[in-house]
Amino acid sequence: MAVEYDLVIIGGGSAGLVAASAGAQLNAKVALVEKEPRLGGDCLHYGCVPSKSLIHAARVAHEVRQAATYGIDASIHDIHIRKALGHVHRVIDTIQVHDSTERFESLGVEVIYGEGQFRDRQTFEVNGRQLKARTYLIATGGRPGLPPITGLKEAGYLTNVNVFSIEQRPQSLAVIGAGPIGCELGQAFARLGSQVTMIASRDHILPQEEPEAARVVQAQMESEGIQILTETRAKEVLVKNGQKVIVTNTGDRVTVDEILVAAGRVPNVESLNLQAAGVDVGKEGIVVNAKLQTSNPKIYAAGDVIGGYQFTHVAGYEGAVAMQNALILPTKKADYRVIPWATFTEPELARVGFTEEQARKRYGDDLMVLRHDFDHVDRALAEGAGIGFAKFITRKNGEILGAHMVGPAAGELIHEVVLAMSYKLKVGALKSIIHIYPTLAEINSKTALQLTKQTYAKNTRLQNLLRRFFDFRRSLGR
Numbered sequence: 278m279a280v281e282y283d284l285v286i287i288g289g290g291s292a293g294l295v296a297a298s299a300g301a302q303l304n305a306k307v308a309l310v311e312k313e314p315r316l317g318g319d320c321l322h323y324g325c326v327p328s329k330s331l332i333h334a335a336r337v338a339h340e341v342r343q344a345a346t347y348g349i350d351a352s353i354h355d356i357h358i359r360k361a362l363g364h365v366h367r368v369i370d371t372i373q374v375h376d377s378t379e380r381f382e383s384l385g386v387e388v389i390y391g392e393g394q395f396r397d398r399q400t401f402e403v404n405g406r407q408l409k410a411r412t413y414l415i416a417t418g419g420r421p422g423l424p425p426i427t428g429l430k431e432a433g434y435l436t437n438v439n440v441f442s443i444e445q446r447p448q449s450l451a452v453i454g455a456g457p458i459g460c461e462l463g464q465a466f467a468r469l470g471s472q473v474t475m476i477a478s479r480d481h482i483l484p485q486e487e488p489e490a491a492r493v494v495q496a497q498m499e500s501e502g503i504q505i506l507t508e509t510r511a512k513e514v515l516v517k518n519g520q521k522v523i524v525t526n527t528g529d530r531v532t533v534d535e536i537l538v539a540a541g542r543v544p545n546v547e548s549l550n551l552q553a554a555g556v557d558v559g560k561e562g563i564v565v566n567a568k569l570q571t572s573n574p575k576i577y578a579a580g581d582v583i584g585g586y587q588f589t590h591v592a593g594y595e596g597a598v599a600m601q602n603a604l605i606l607p608t609k610k611a612d613y614r615v616i617p618w619a620t621f622t623e624p625e626l627a628r629v630g631f632t633e634e635q636a637r638k639r640y641g642d643d644l645m646v647l648r649h650d651f652d653h654v655d656r657a658l659a660e661g662a663g664i665g666f667a668k669f670i671t672r673k674n675g676e677i678l679g680a681h682m683v684g685p686a687a688g689e690l691i692h693e694v695v696l697a698m699s700y701k702l703k704v705g706a707l708k709s710i711i712h713i714y715p716t717l718a719e720i721n722s723k724t725a726l727q728l729t730k731q732t733y734a735k736n737t738r739l740q741n742l743l744r745r746f747f748d749f750r751r752s753l754g755r
């Protein structure tokens with residue numbers, strides 16, 4: 278039976294938009310279904326873009342506070358959160374043009390606004406229309422998860438969905454969850470003048486990261502006046518005298534004006550009637566194989582809705598892989614060997630590949646840990662940013678297994694290592710290219726040089742040989 282579309286994509290966020298634009302440019306007939314009245318998804322409206330824009334405003338405030346260090350008399354009279362959020366929304370509006378309906382329609386994508394559901398394995402119904410496609414891509418993303426905290430709903434709370442629309446800056450803010458959302462926004466609000474308390478379930482913040490790198494961020498946040506309660510879980514929320522009181526498992530009581538919940542994400546699957554389509558859902562989201570096919574091989578899924586690495590760049594990559602498999606032949610496997618990411622706190626924390634612990638489990642003693650501190654990078658010192666370090670984990674032969682950077686511009690600097698890992702270059706390649714002086718990027722060559730230094734320090738035979746060689750040459754007098 279003939280069908281109307283080559284590909285129907287459900288969800289117009291990072292994964293769906295990449296798939297839609299690439300699919301249409303291949304001349305396939307593509308429809309894109311989006312439940313909100315605009316394209317862009319979480320990243321543009323409630324995630325990466327607003328958070329990084331607010332972080333920028335917060336950094337300006339922080340730098341004004343630091344100005345005296347450089348002999349500049351400056352002070353903050355007031356911080357107008359609505360104006361800071363005005364900057365946030367101007368950035369969103371500017372980027373929205375790139376993700377506009379008109380742009381996608383001009384590429385040949387049929388954009389349909391509405392929330393639909395599968396009727397059977399090949400039919401998706403939206404706005405009373407029955408769409409029939411040869412293949413589908415589900416890219417409906419996720420939403421904030423709500424931990425089981427008694428009284429939280431009744432007391433009211435913020436999440437990344439409504440925090441960028443608040444009218445007033447909370448004088449005091451508790452952040453439940455110390456993952457990337459909690460840390461980025463917690464530090465931003467603290468710098469914008471809120472008294473912030475973070476409730477962290479583990480013994481340090483950012484538990485997905487290399488622990489010693491996460492601790493550098495934690496120390497900086499604490500030095501800025503953020504209170505971090507570690508190994509603590511929010512259990513209950515009470516309302517007293519118009520304030521919210523969080524009762525924790527350790528018996529602490531945190532009294533605040535507002536609560537920001539940043540305690541993980543859940544996939545958007547409920548409204549799609551996936552059972553009718555034969556699509557299985559697991560604990561993390563829609564279950565896919567390496568080619569991003571669901572249990573119904575004509576239906577693909579990509580982005581946050583499949584769990585895994587929940588980043589815009591990964592969603593876009595998965596969208597492209599799924600689109601190619603759906604439209605051409607299902608031969609391409611998603612390759613997660615080299616996936617970088619960064620948390621945009623200050624200092625930034627960036628990572629690619631294994632942590633030291635993961636690498637040790639896999640490679641045992643065939644491991645080198647190379648480290649260089651930013652306080653030995655001249656440019657970092659010049660900029661008053663000599664905090665943090667780079668740590669590369671390699672095999673003894675120089676194969677790079679992972680890299681962790683915490684410090685100024687870490688999210689930019691990590692890309693040199695990403696390139697090396699992607700093209701299977703050994704760590705020596707980072708040492709041997711000439712880096713511009715004085716740049717932050719020198720940290721890459723300086724860290725890579727540690728392999729040579731450590732190897733040489735252990736090789737007493739070579740050291741003795743060289744000593745004798747130079748003794749001999751001096752004895753010749755020429």
Ligand SMILES: Cc1cc2nc3c(=O)[nH]c(=O)nc-3n(C[C@H](O)[C@H](O)[C@H](O)COP(=O)(O)OP(=O)(O)OC[C@H]3O[C@@H](n4cnc5c(N)ncnc54)[C@H](O)[C@@H]3O)c2cc1C
Pocket residue numbers: 287288289290291292293310311312313316317318319320321323324325326328329391392393416417418419437458545548549579580581582587588589590591592621
């Ligand atoms: C506060 C915050 C900060 C972040 N910062 C970063 C960052 O700095 N860098 C980074 O890489 N990642 C960041 N992320 C993660 C990033 O936003 C996500 O990984 C990314 O948006 C996932 O893209 P997606 O296409 O899977 O989902 P989304 O972008 O969420 O898109 C899903 C789309 O599907 C639509 N939809 C949902 N259900 C339906 C339905 N039933 N029918 C039709 N449409 C539907 C939604 O409305 C949405 O438009 C951040 C996330 C948050 C919350």
Ligand SMILES: NC(=O)c1ccc[n+]([C@@H]2O[C@H](COP(=O)([O-])OP(=O)(O)OC[C@H]3O[C@@H](n4cnc5c(N)ncnc54)[C@H](O)[C@@H]3O)[C@@H](O)[C@H]2O)c1
Pocket residue numbers: 424425426453454455456457458459461476477478479484485509510511512539540541542586587588618619620621
């Ligand atoms: N810069 C970036 O790339 C960036 C920024 C923000 C978010 N993201 C993406 O969004 C995803 C979700 O971020 P997130 O920070 O919400 O989730 P997360 O899952 O990384 O962290 C949430 C933390 O909250 C804790 N928690 C849960 N219930 C709690 C309770 N009752 N009390 C105290 N702590 C509790 C969890 O143990 C966990 O450590 C991330 O995994 C990341 O992929 C990326």
